[in-house]
Amino acid sequence: MAQMVMPISLFSYYEAVFPHISHLSSLCQLHVYFFPVSLSLSLSLSLSLSLSLSLSLSLPCLSLSLPCLSLSLPCLSLSLPCLSLSLPCLSLSLHCLSLLSLRCSFEECSATAEWLLSRTEIRPLVGIVCGSGLGGLAEMLKDQMAFKYSDIPNFPQSTVHGHAGRLVFGMLKGKACVCMQGRFHLYEGYPIHKVTMPMRIFKLLGVETVILTNAAGGLNQDYKVGDIMIIKDHINMPGFAGNNPLAGPNDERFGVRFPSMSDAYDRELLQLAQGVGAELGFGDFLREGVYCVLGGPSFETIAECRMMNRLGADAVGMSTVHEVIVARHCGMRVFALSLITNQAVMDYDSQEKANHEEVLETGQLRAKQLERLVSNMVTHIEHNNNDA
Numbered sequence: 001m002a003q004m005v006m007p008i009s010l011f012s013y014y015e016a017v018f019p020h021i022s023h024l025s026s027l028c029q030l031h032v033y034f035f036p037v038s039l040s041l042s043l044s045l046s047l048s049l050s051l052s053l054s055l056s057l058s059l060p061c062l063s064l065s066l067p068c069l070s071l072s073l074p075c076l077s078l079s080l081p082c083l084s085l086s087l088p089c090l091s092l093s094l095h096c097l098s099l100l101s102l103r104c105s106f107e108e109c110s111a112t113a114e115w116l117l118s119r120t121e122i123r124p125l126v127g128i129v130c131g132s133g134l135g136g137l138a139e140m141l142k143d144q145m146a147f148k149y150s151d152i153p154n155f156p157q158s159t160v161h162g163h164a165g166r167l168v169f170g171m172l173k174g175k176a177c178v179c180m181q182g183r184f185h186l187y188e189g190y191p192i193h194k195v196t197m198p199m200r201i202f203k204l205l206g207v208e209t210v211i212l213t214n215a216a217g218g219l220n221q222d223y224k225v226g227d228i229m230i231i232k233d234h235i236n237m238p239g240f241a242g243n244n245p246l247a248g249p250n251d252e253r254f255g256v257r258f259p260s261m262s263d264a265y266d267r268e269l270l271q272l273a274q275g276v277g278a279e280l281g282f283g284d285f286l287r288e289g290v291y292c293v294l295g296g297p298s299f300e301t302i303a304e305c306r307m308m309n310r311l312g313a314d315a316v317g318m319s320t321v322h323e324v325i326v327a328r329h330c331g332m333r334v335f336a337l338s339l340i341t342n343q344a345v346m347d348y349d350s351q352e353k354a355n356h357e358e359v360l361e362t363g364q365l366r367a368k369q370l371e372r373l374v375s376n377m378v379t380h381i382e383h384n385n386n387d388a
C-alpha cells in the first residue's frame with residue numbers, strides 16, 4: 001500500500017556525527033513508500049533538488065533502507081543508508097545525505113555564478129564584502145542589480161543584525177563591482193566551506209580584486225574607537241585547531257593544495273590605501289595592523305584579549321580571515337580594512353563590556369569615511385592581475 005508521509009528528521013544524529021553540517025536542519029523531504037521500494041524526494045537548504053531511490057525492508061513500524069542511488073542537481077551525490085521509523089501518520093527518519101554537495105563543489109559554485117551572470121550584464125572585476133553595519137558601501141554602486149541571498153541558488157542566508165543579505169552588482173566610479181551586503185560567520189552555524197563559498201563565486205564571476213571590511217575590537221592600546229585599520233596580516237586562531245576553509249579534498253581548479261599566506265594582503269593595494277587615505281586627510285585615524293579571528297559569538301575575556309595583544313594582534317573579530325584564505329587560494333588579490341568599533345576590555349578594573357549595538361553605532365559614525373576610502377581606492381585599482 002502506498003503511504004505518503006512528511007518526515008521529521010533526527011537532526012541531532014547528524015550534528016553528533018557531522019558537527020560541521022548542522023545547517024542540514026533545514027532539509028525537507030517527502031517520502032513516498034511503495035513496499036518494498038521507497039522513493040524519496042528531498043529539497044535541501046542549498047536548493048539542490050535531489051531524487052533518490054532506495055530499497056527498503058519494511059516492518060509495520062520500522063523500515064531500513066539500503067545504500068541507494070541518489071541523483072541531485074546540480075551535482076551527483078552519495079547517499080548513506082537511511083533508517084525510518086513510521087507511525088500511522090508520522091515518520092521519523094535519518095535520511096540520505098548529499099555528501100558531495102556539502103563541500104561547495106566547483107560545479108555548485110559554477111551553477112550559482114552562471115545563474116547570476118545570466119541575470120546581469122555587469123562583469124565585476126572588484127568584489128566587496130561589507131562588515132557589520134558597513135553595508136552602506138553597496139548603496140554607492142550605480143546602475144544596481146541586486147539579488148536577495150534567499151533568491152540565489154546555493155547561497156547561505158544572513159542571520160546577523162547589520163548584514164542585509166543582498167548581493168549587489170553595479171558600477172563604482174566607473175568600475176564594475178559586486179558587493180556582498182552581509183557576510184557569513186562560523187558562529188551562525190554554517191560550515192566553514194559555506195562561509196567562504198561566496199569568494200569562489202566571486203572568482204567564477206571574473207573578480208580579480210577582493211576588498212573586505214569588518215567591524216573589530218581594538219587590542220592595540222594606541223587605537224581609538226573610530227580608527228580604520230588597514231589589515232597587513234592576520235592570526236587565524238580557528239586554523240590552529242584545524243578549522244581552515246581549505247581543509248578536505250583540494251580542487252585544483254580553484255587552487256593549489258598548499259597556498260602561501262605570507263603574501264595574503266596585497267602590498268601594492270596597502271600602499272595605495274595609505275596614499276588615498278593621506279589625500280583624503282584621514283592620517284589621524286588610519287592605522288595598519290594585524291587582525292586576529294576567533295570563532296565567536298561570545299566576545300573575548302580579558303585574559304584572551306591580553307593574550308592576543310601579546311601575540312601581536314592589533315584588532316580582534318569573528319570574520320574576514322576565512323574569506324581571505326579562500327580568495328588567495330583561487331588567485332584573487334586581497335585588501336582588507338577593520339573599523340575599530342570598540343576597545344577590547346583589557347583591564348579588570350574596567351566596567352566596559354563589548355556589545356553588538358555599540359559595534360553598529362560606531363559603524364554609522366565612520367561609514368561615510370570608510371566608503372570614501374574604498375571608492376577612491378577602486379578608482380585607482382589596475383586590473384592586469386591574472387596570476388596573483
Ligand SMILES: O=P(O)(O)O[C@H]1O[C@H](CO)[C@@H](O)[C@H]1O
Nearest residue numbers: 131132214215318319356359
Ligand atoms: O566581522 P563583521 O562581519 O564585520 O562583524 C563583527 O561584528 C560582530 C560582533 O559585533 C561579529 O560578527 C564580528 O565579526
Ligand SMILES: Nc1nc2[nH]cnc2c(=O)[nH]1
Nearest residue numbers: 215216217316317318354
Ligand atoms: N571578537 C570580536 N569581534 C568584534 N567585532 C566588533 N568588535 C569585536 C570585538 O570586540 N571582538
